[in-house]
Amino acid sequence: MSAIPFYKWFVGGKTNIALNAVDRHVKTWRRNKLAIIWEGENGEKRTYSYWRLYQEVNKFANVLRSMGVRKGDTVTIYMGRTPEIVIAMLACAKIGAPHSVVYGGFSDQALADRIADAKSKVVVTSDGSWLRGKIVPLKNVVDEAVQRSPVVQSVIVYKRTGQEINMEQGRDYWWHELMALPIASNKCETEVMDAEDPLFILYTSGTTGKPKGILHTHGGYQVYTSTTLEWVFDLKDEDRWWCAADPGWITGHSYIVYAPLILGATSFIYEGAPTYPYPDRWWRLVEEYGITVLYTAPTAIRGLMRFGDAWPARHDLSSLRLLGSVGEPINPEAWKWFYKVIGGERCPIMDTWWQTETGGFVITPLPSVPLKPGSATRPFPGQVVDVVDEHGNSCEAGVEGKLVIKRPWPSMLRTVWGDPDRYIKQYWTDYAQQGWYLAGDSARKDADGYIWVIGRIDDVIKVSGYRLGTAEIESGLVSYRDVAEAAVIAVPDELKGSVIYAYCILNAGSTGSDELEKAIKKHIREEVGPIAVPEKIEFVTTLPKTRSGKIMRRVLKARAQGLPEGDLSTLED
Numbered sequence: 001m002s003a004i005p006f007y008k009w010f011v012g013g014k015t016n017i018a019l020n021a022v023d024r025h026v027k028t029w030r031r032n033k034l035a036i037i038w039e040g041e042n043g044e045k046r047t048y049s050y051w052r053l054y055q056e057v058n059k060f061a062n063v064l065r066s067m068g069v070r071k072g073d074t075v076t077i078y079m080g081r082t083p084e085i086v087i088a089m090l091a092c093a094k095i096g097a098p099h100s101v102v103y104g105g106f107s108d109q110a111l112a113d114r115i116a117d118a119k120s121k122v123v124v125t126s127d128g129s130w131l132r133g134k135i136v137p138l139k140n141v142v143d144e145a146v147q148r149s150p151v152v153q154s155v156i157v158y159k160r161t162g163q164e165i166n167m168e169q170g171r172d173y174w175w176h177e178l179m180a181l182p183i184a185s186n187k188c189e190t191e192v193m194d195a196e197d198p199l200f201i202l203y204t205s206g207t208t209g210k211p212k213g214i215l216h217t218h219g220g221y222q223v224y225t226s227t228t229l230e231w232v233f234d235l236k237d238e239d240r241w242w243c244a245a246d247p248g249w250i251t252g253h254s255y256i257v258y259a260p261l262i263l264g265a266t267s268f269i270y271e272g273a274p275t276y277p278y279p280d281r282w283w284r285l286v287e288e289y290g291i292t293v294l295y296t297a298p299t300a301i302r303g304l305m306r307f308g309d310a311w312p313a314r315h316d317l318s319s320l321r322l323l324g325s326v327g328e329p330i331n332p333e334a335w336k337w338f339y340k341v342i343g344g345e346r347c348p349i350m351d352t353w354w355q356t357e358t359g360g361f362v363i364t365p366l367p368s369v370p371l372k373p374g375s376a377t378r379p380f381p382g383q384v385v386d387v388v389d390e391h392g393n394s395c396e397a398g399v400e401g402k403l404v405i406k407r408p409w410p411s412m413l414r415t416v417w418g419d420p421d422r423y424i425k426q427y428w429t430d431y432a433q434q435g436w437y438l439a440g441d442s443a444r445k446d447a448d449g450y451i452w453v454i455g456r457i458d459d460v461i462k463v464s465g466y467r468l469g470t471a472e473i474e475s476g477l478v479s480y481r482d483v484a485e486a487a488v489i490a491v492p493d494e495l496k497g498s499v500i501y502a503y504c505i506l507n508a509g510s511t512g513s514d515e516l517e518k519a520i521k522k523h524i525r526e527e528v529g530p531i532a533v534p535e536k537i538e539f540v541t542t543l544p545k546t547r548s549g550k551i552m553r554r555v556l557k558a559r560a561q562g563l564p565e566g567d568l569s570t571l572e573d
């Protein structure tokens with residue numbers, strides 16, 4: 001019944017992820033258990049029991065309905081890391097409105113593109129968010145984006161920072177005012193959803209400029225995310241789980257919001273920067289809240305490691321029993337530091353390989369599996385993963401090849417929003433005959449069958465664990481008036497994993513200078529977002545291209561690192 005690659009799971013099943021994440025718990029003793037513990041960067045603290053979360057979700061779901069949001073309508077969410085983003089996401093799920101969360105580090109242009117693609121009538125945001133002691137002006141960005149988005153009718157603004165902002169009459173509404181109205185009743189029917197109904201769209205970078213809206217559904221996604229969290233991190237009722245990601249990325253969707261709540265766990269959320277006001281902020285939080293399982297990214301570990309062992313040593317970290325890593329291969333040095341200094345040589349590190357597209361962990365140890373620093377070990381039970389050559393033959397141990405997933409799984413993406421052809425082309429074309437999913441990563445197996453992920457084989461760059469497409473950054477560069485052509489590459493970096501180098505050919509009449517470099521960087525910050533700003537911009541007069549006009553990034557990469565340039569036979573000039 002499900003044609004490759006448009007797989008379906010639990011066909012005919014009726015459910016709603018919000019029912020299993022929230023409603024279900026208030027009928028048990030868990031109604032009084034803490035669902036969320038939150039600390040703001042400015043020290044503010046809040047807790048939500050399952051009962052309180054249930055009521056807040058119901059109230060906000062009623063608010064959304066009163067704004068005209070119906071089953072099937074998309075809602076765009078652009079907020080900082082406060083409990084309200086969780087409430088907004090769950091409220092959308094509850095009424096069957098797919099959410100599209102856009103990470104708060106994206107610019108107004110990127111936000112406008114995503115609003116337009118998802119056709120959201122309603123945007124939920126906050127006035128700002130605290131980061132490194134400063135306000136990230138989220139509402140200003142929304143104002144700019146909404147000006148370019150005629151589909152948007154209403155904007156709901158949660159007051160977090162309290163600075164002066166623009167509120168447009170008849171379009172912008174304060175969250176707290178709406179939540180105080182009689183329509184915001186604390187009772188709300190949970191929409192009955194089909195297992196295959198859309199739960200959310202999450203935009204992610206691919207090989208072309210336009211971001212892809214990855215679609216996940218109510219049924220398979222809840223089953224797979226909760227099972228993986230329970231098995232890999234062995235979550236129990238007495239745990240205090242901290243997934244230190246941002247809800248704006250898949251890690252936050254799956255393992256801050258949905259999976260922990262489905263399991264009835266207690267989740268800790270911290271708003272701000274790990275080093276604010278001092279580099280021991282995280283370690284103080286672990287101690288103060290008695291965190292038992294900490295799940296983070298190699299870039300964060302490296303960032304904290306460089307401040308030395310004295311900061312964590314000031315804190316009692318003995319509550320920790322398991323650690324986790326995600327986002328990029330973890331370098332053994334960071335692994336060892338995390339293991340020794342943070343985990344006290346007591347806590348196994350679950351290095352989980354997965355993607356926005358996979359919804360949940362695919363290659364990962366379980367707590368009892370012998371670990372090798374830098375390897376995510378083996379596939380999760382039920383997953384059939386392999387490293388293959390271009391003909392689809394399994395690679396021998398030690399030989400680099402492409403990572404494929406050979407069987408469908410419940411939380412796999414269902415399509416690219418509004419673009420099924422792109423879904424097929426991107427993921428299911430290289431091994432169409434075999435019907436395998438192409439992950440876009442290269443990897444190696446070892447003699448024990450452990451998988452060592454090397455990195456992306458396409459034009460996707462991971463900067464501090466964030467996923468960016470070269471094409472997005474390049475179109476941002478050429479939209480600057482002086483730039484005629486541009487190419488960007490990833491260069492390895494000790495702290496961030498990789499950084500972006502940009503090569504620009506200028507228009508006739510423009511000359512490269514430090515000022516111009518600064519101006520272009522500022523432009524990228526505004527066009528794409530702060531995470532996309534190149535570390536270095538070099539002004540060049542030509543770019544290495546194939547005869548068919550494709551930029552040879554590998555040549556630029558080799559040059560940037562002073563390595564041999566390899567086979568240049570296809571080079572045009």
Ligand code: WTA
Nearest residue numbers: 326327328329351352353354355356453467
């Ligand atoms: C990379 C993040 C090595 C990989 C959940 C993948 C990893 C991309 C690991 C997906 C890991 C993620 N070891 N590489 N443990 N985890 N990656 O969609 O290249 O933001 O394809 O999802 O991150 O990034 P995404």
